[in-house]
Amino acid sequence: MKYIKLFIASSIIEFAQERASLSDFIRSLNDIYVPRGIYFQLTICEDLSNAVAKDRKQAEYNQTIRESQYFYILFGRGSDRADDAIYTIEEFDTALDQFRKAGAPKIYTYFRQLPEGESASKNVRDFMNRLDQEIGHYYSTFGNVDTIKLNMLLELTRDQTVGGTVKVEDGMASLDGHKMFSVADIPLYSKNETVQKLLAQKAQLEDEMSKLALEYAKNPAGDAMRRLLANSEQRNKIAEQLHTLEMDVLQLFRQSTEKRQLGQSLNWRERDALQMIDTGNYEAARTLLEDQTWKKEIRQAEEIIEIKKDAILEYISGQKTLIDTYEAEGNTAENARKIVAVYEDITALATKHHIEPDVLYEYAFFLHDQRQYQKSLEIAQRLEHWYALEPDTSAVQRAALSNLMGLDYSAQNDFAAAEEQYQEALKIYRDLSEKNPNAYLPVLATSCNNLADLLQDTGSFKEAEERHREALKICRELAGKDPDAYLSDLSYSCNNLAGLLCDIGSFREAEELHREALKIRRNLAEKNPDAYLSDLSDSCNNLALLLHDTDSFREAEELHREALKIRRNLAEKNPDVYLPVLAENCNNLAGLLCDTGSFREAEELYREALKIYRDLVEKNPDAYLPDLATSCNNLATLLHNTGSFKEAEELSRETLKIYRDLVEKNPDAYLPDLALGCNNLAGLLCDTGSFKEAEELLQESLKIRRELSEKYPDAYLPDLATSCNNLATLLYNTGSFKEAEELLQESLKIRRELSEKYPDAYLPDLATSCNNLATLLYNTGSFKEAEELLQESLKIRRELSEKYPDAYLPDLATSCNNLANLLQDTGSFKEAEGLHREALKIRRTLAEKNPDAYLPDLADSCNNLANLLQDTGSFKEAEGLHRENLKICRDLSEKDSDAYLPVLALSCNNLAGLLCDTGSFKEAEELYREALKIRRELAEKNPDAYLPDLAIGCNNLACLLSDTGFSKEAEELYQEALKIRRNLAEENPEVHLPELQLVCDNLTTLLRKTGHWVKAIRLKHEVTEFFKLQ
Helix, strand or coil, rough: CEEEEEEEEEECCCCCCHHHHHHHHHHHHHHHHHHHHEEEEEEECCCCCHCCCCCCCCHHHHEEEEEECCCEEECCCCCCCCCCCHHHHHHHHHHHHHHHHCCCCCEEEECCCCHHHHHHCHHHHHHHHHHHHHHHCCEHHHHHHHHHHHEEEEHHHHHHCCCCCCCCCEEEEEEECEEEEEECCCCHHHCHHHHHHHHHHHHHHHHHHHHHHHHHHHHCCCHHHHHHHHHHHHHHHHHHHHHHHHHHHHHHHHHHHCCCCCCCCCCCCHHHHHHHHHHHCCCHHHHCCCHHHHHHHHHHHCCCHHHHHHHHHHHHHHHHHHHHHHHCCCCHHHHHHHHHHHHHHHHHHHHHHHCCCCCHHHHHHHHCCCCCCHHHHHHHHHHHHHHHHCCCCCCHHHHHHHHHHHHHHHCCHHHHHHHHHHHHHHHHHHHHHHHHHHHHHHHHHHHHHHHHCCCCCCHCHHHHHHHHHHHHEEEEEEEEHHHHHHHHHHHHHHHHHHHHHCCCCHHHEEEEEEEHHHHHHHHHHEEEEHHHHHHHHHHHHHHHHHHHCCCCCCHHHHHHHHHHHHHHHHHHHHHHHHHHHHHHHHHHCCCCCCCCCCCHHHHHHHHHHHHHHHHHHHEEEEEEHHHHHHHHHHHHHHHHHHCCCHHHHHHHHHHHHHHHHHHHHCCHHHHHHHHHHHHHHHHHHHCCCHHHHHHHHHHHHHHHHHHHHHEEEHHHHHHHHHHHHHHHHHHHHHHHHHHHHHHHHHHHHHHHHHHHCCCHHHHHHHHHHHHHHHHHHCCCCCCCHHHHHHHHHHHHHHHHHHHHHHHHHHHHHHHHHHHHHHHHHHCCHHHHHHHHHHHHHHHHHHHCHHHHHHHHHHHHHHHHHHHHHHHHHCCHHHHHHHHHHHHHHHHHHHHHHHHHHHHHHHHHHHHHHHHHCCCCHHHHHHHHHHHHHHHHHHHHHHHHHHHHHHHHHHHHHHHHHHHHHCHHHHHHHHHHHHHHEEEECCCCCCCHHHHHHHHHHHHHHHHCCCHHHHHHHHHHHHHHHHHHHC
């Protein structure tokens, strides 16, 4: 058990209530810390029985004072008796003498605020003057014992071996989620005008909400609910501002508390300002600290060697208090500018005179939090140079700076420099933990995790895994010795290693670790929901993402919804902290719902996330513009997939613009995102027929990723392979087969090399590359090489699905299907049929477990096998499969017409084709007309995307009508198809000229068949001339 000794000196009767209250407070602290192996031993001198005893215990008390770590002394009005406060002052002198010898105990002196018109006794006034004139010790005033409790709480938790998170929320101080006492009567809080204004607004809105809830209960049909929701939204915004401000007020209290202890040298301005802050008079404090005369005095003092150092230190201390005051008055852009100006002033002084290096670290950390990474790094590098010239700089300071610089480098994607800094921090913490494991093993684990995260991001999975496992081992040992203190850290390490294992495909162990973290956090949240509900929601989300990736959609959805519910509740209480993670959870659940076909709810969630980020960007664009871009992209992808191309394009362009603006400010940090933005917009433009702009964007994305992969191959080669693949797909679709093949070969080569190093991580991508190149080779007539690649892809996916069936069975079905298509076209019908049936069987099983996710794939397999059976004359079974496919597509389109009407039209078309072959012309015509009607409607909404399909629909129905004697309508439809194809061919001849030729041949045949030879010859001539011009 670790013992921490505190001593409180005061007069007996005057502070009876305060002494009792502080005793109760220390007991409540011991309730929290004793299970963690820490006991706070409080001595209060003296009780009344000792005071009246003949033989006082002063010598015993003095020895206790010398052994204490903290000494608090309280003075009131006092009396004019000669011996008044003599013992209390003696105790102060004992503590002062011990502090001068050993640097402990820390001494805090408090004088009670007296009512107006009253003054302290002469003895008390004399002691105050002694503190001022002889000792130079800063003292504080207090009106309520809660001021002293908050001071104690902050000081005790500053000790790294004690730890604990102190927060103030809704006027209540808490420690690690345990509510401790009200701060409502502490002047720094009660006299903060902004705080009180927000409290009043919040209370008024809550009162109105209660009335509206009653009104709604009486009359649900009225507009009470609308007004209630509006009030709730406004109340949440007020609460968000309040909670942020409360934490800034706490920080100001914390900083002023640290300056109360003996040993601080303070300028009279800062001393007076801190007394103003004690009484809640912010304006007077600011006026003193902003005094321009002080700056002039410092410039003069710089020339006087004897006084300049002390004067500058006092000035820097005062300006740091000014920074805390700005923050306590609200997190505004104006206050942020003022804070930067103050830091620029005092860091320049600190650097010039080589004093107070910590102020540079604090400034760099502030800039990092403001996402000004380059500026933060510049300040940190100045401090690094300073430390290099100071051999006495502590190892802890060097490690902290290395960690901060690692964060700055990493944020700007300078991975090599980031790794160097993280390695340096890790080395220091290793050395420290060998000497003092109890103090430094926890930070060693954190340092391992930081480095592991970087190595994971740069593709160094093996070393990343080693560091994550080291961190996990440390945390397991710490949690075994002290579960209350370290179980939370253990859950973080489980989660971090699980994330890496997911990336390299080790899903089984990853799931075990995520479930272990979830179990720990459920138990912690049951005991202390305020402290651990947020972590519980993180674990729900993390496990859900893994289960999503391994196709356990039902449990994944349950966990995502649990996380979302927790985060909604947290965001209502503290929007400033939890709105960003609420938006993240909306995005995650929406992503799952997209994969399970619940597009409507997914869209609602994506729009909610987008709104949250738009609101956050208005307040703090530097912090949230990247998140806004991600949210725009997510919604754009869904709208793209459901056919809302116009809004999807607007959002994709907004995403790209944000990334371009961010790259101008910080290219190192945002070039990877810009490449992604180019790639995503290009994908949409491909689907809407804007191939030229799409190609320009894909070329830009490829160029960026080439340059990045040259600098950091481990980090960016996977992205380069993706860009090669995407551009190749466009070039293939626009007829540039040679360049497309070169890019696909490059993509395949990269993924082969990656999969040799990290097979678990990159074999799935290698299978995809084999498949993509095979598709091109197949369509350009290289059937043998195409088959070899498809066989390789199939082999990889069989092996993966044997290890992780939930994750890879869908891909196995795709590989079976792709190889079957090639075998079918090369006449190997028997083997092709076997593979199509295997794919169908897999997808039936998947669709039975999760119809929302896999019914579209099942429909596709029905269609593929039906086409083969149709080609081999098994019309009856083929028709059954086509009808099953059509039924699935009808059901899907009823649920979500935007997403599934295009595939419904295709299904109608396919069944109609079979019915034509079997002579069922009437039903075939009905289906062709249904398909044509759907495609007309789609083309009216989005001509770029659906005009090619409309041309196919016209051509197919025209063929049927031509064969069944309805020549006039057939000719009209052929002419419509011809016009569409001609216009499309003008924009993209390589893609559309072959289709134009097909329609021309069909129409020419019809014209000749009906005796219109001249028209047929003229048409042939016109089309031939058109071809020459292209």
